[in-house]
Amino acid sequence: MKEFSYQRPRQVREALAAVAGNDGARFLGGGTNLVDLMKDGIETPTRLVDVRRLPLDGVLEAPGGGLVVGATTTNSDLAAHPEVRRRYAALSQAVLAGASGQLRNMATVGGNLLQRTRCGYFTDLSQPCNKRSPGSGCSAIAGEHHNHAILGWSDHCVATHPSDMSVALAAFDAVVHYETLDGTHEIPLSEFYLPVGESPQRETALPPEALITAVTLPAAAANPQSRYRKVRERASYAFATVSVAAAMDVHEGIVQGVRIALGGLASRPWRAHVAEAALRDAPATADRFRAAAEAELRAARPLRDNAYKVTLASNLIEAVLTELAHPAV
Template sequence: MRPFTYERAADVRSAVAVCAAGDAAYLGGGTNLVDLMRLGVATPAVLVDVTRLPFDRIEETEEGGLLIGAGVRNSDLAADSRVRRRHPMLAQAVVAGASGQIRNMATVAGNLLQRTRCAYFQDVTKPCNKREPGSGCPARRGEHRNLAVLGHSDACVATHPSDMAVPLAALGAVVHIEGPGGSRQVPMPGFHRLPGDRPERDTVLEPGELVTAVEVPPLAFGARSRYRKVRDRASFAFAVVSVAAALDVADGMVRDCRIALGGVAHVPWRAELAEAELCGGPATEAAFTRAAGLEMAQARPLERNAFKVPLAANVLVRTLIDLVEAR
């Protein structure tokens, strides 16, 4: 690991100033960054520890939403009674990720900013356009069973690994950011970006910008929501495919819905086509199947991950049926 100097941020302004000067990284829980540093993938000269900044609370907003501090540990987010009651899919997604020990360490902002687990990205002896722009993408013809089927580019077929980000994208969460140029807010989806020809950029964050909070707007039917994750083993594994869905049903009709998919793209994938197809239509398996098919018709699977296309559609249909049958 490259030697680095360690600084503990006293306030946001000084933290941003250090990071904006370059060759520095913010340290949250470190569960991904420390590992990437050990692998030689991340080589910052300065680590700015932001875990003692006052971003460790979950507060009510005036609009009735929740403002989740960037430094809130994943386990505290999932344990919060308001999150569990109002947005079960968010609590379920968080506890579906990693292990108990890692959730105790990992922060909300760090979870959003974690890097892909694509094997080529994590192996510095291999080319990777995300790690080393212009070096190539061996995954496209190599090991890509668990990589993207939607929104990928010639340059990169990586997936975003977060479970938590999937319901946040469905909920239209807003990322609060402080940077050298002041503060701004970026809604999800829109915070993470598709790879295009700049796969080294996972998000729209500019150099030195620091995530300070994630705001979850109120959703009246959020209590009728679910996160469903398919993985290669029963626990402690990244999603092959996952679905976060919230459904507002009355008299057999879908009044409103929010849907996002995980494990299928470089971003948590908001299923806008499926949502539009479902809203105002019947809450039936046939309608759900049609909507899921419409969403996944955009997929361009690679040679060895085509199974994800029907898998994602089936998991989406089953999740919606479960939500109709719930309560």
Template structure:
């Protein structure tokens, strides 16, 4: 591991100023991803700026009935918060589905958004990888890609984003707040992750040196009727091979509101807007749920060894929406 400096930030402007002055510095939250990447030689920062003591560790109800989540809130605290569990249960379930209890105790909300892919070619510095070394190639295209993307990929990269939390945030139209040396800014979740294209190493729309300060979830009554379902290759402590965050409101047997987002299928948490459009105003039954899933999956472009994700995601959508519909009509 490369030698590096360490500095503890005591306020947001001070933290941002350090990165503005040193492009080789990185913010350190829980370190559950960054430190691993440093050990493997993928990340080589000259300086770590510890932001854990910044006053960004609160979850508050906003004036309009949404939630604001500070960037240094731990994943464990997020999942346990009573307002998260009541207003956005799929978010609490998604967080609990990720990692282990020990890691959730350390990992932060802001860091979760910025975690990088676990593609084996990315994490092995002896292999080429366009995300790690632009222009070096993507061996996953013809190599091991069983767990890779079926949406939004390109000839430059087919890796998937590993976050569970992010899938629920995508479903509920989260807004990400950040601070830079030039002032505060924010990004809608839909715009936060950059399309892969031919620049997979440029992963987010954050300005250079920006510090994520929090996430706002707008009020969404439908979110109270939500669930998260994750499929993985072993029972615990494994990344998803497919996941769905779903929320459903039904009145008189008709879908009046619906939210759907997919995980482990793209380079970013994937909002299933085609499925939502197909389902809104339809009779809430298995046929409609399957048609909605098919509408979204029509755009899938699987590779040779990950085509199983198409029926997997279809079945997940139908099963989860059926559970929500049955719950709504009890």
């Protein structure tokens, strides 16, 4: 690991000033991703600015309803918060599915949003990777890609986004708040993650030197009938092969409202707008759920070894929606 300086500011403006004009500076939250990348030589910051002591912790009621989650709130505190569990249950479930208790106690909400892909070629300095070294190529396309993207990928990158939390946030139309030396800003999560395109190394729309300060969960998205389900290659804590975050309102057997986001299938959380449109005002039946899932997945472009994800995702969407339509008493 290369030598670096370390600062621990107590105010947001102090933290922003510490990274201003320094391309080698990085904000440090829990460090559960960044420190690993530093050990592997993927990240080589010259300065770490520890944000854990900034006044950005906690879950508060938002004006007009909803919740505001501070960026330094730990994943454990987010998952355990009673209002998150009551109004946005899929978010709590997603966080609990994402890592061990020890990691959740350290990891922060802001850091979770910015974690990098776990593609093996990204973390292997001996292999070409456009995310790590733009223009070098994507080793996964012709190599080991059984757990890579089937939606929204490009010839430049087929890696998937690793966050469970972000999938649930996508389903709930979360908004990311950030601050720069120019002031405060916000961006919908639907616009926060960029399409992979020709520049896979640029993963978010967050401006350089910006600091995430909070995430808002809108009141309109609150729904106690929500679920997060995750399929992974082992029962212990592993990244999603496919995951589904969904919320659904059913009245007299008809779908009145539905939200679906998918994980493990693309370079960013994938909001299933096609499936949602197919389900609104339709009967809440297994046949309709499967047809909606298949409609969403027609856009899939499987690689040589990951076509199984299409069937797996379809089955998982149907299972989650069926569970929401017929909750256990």
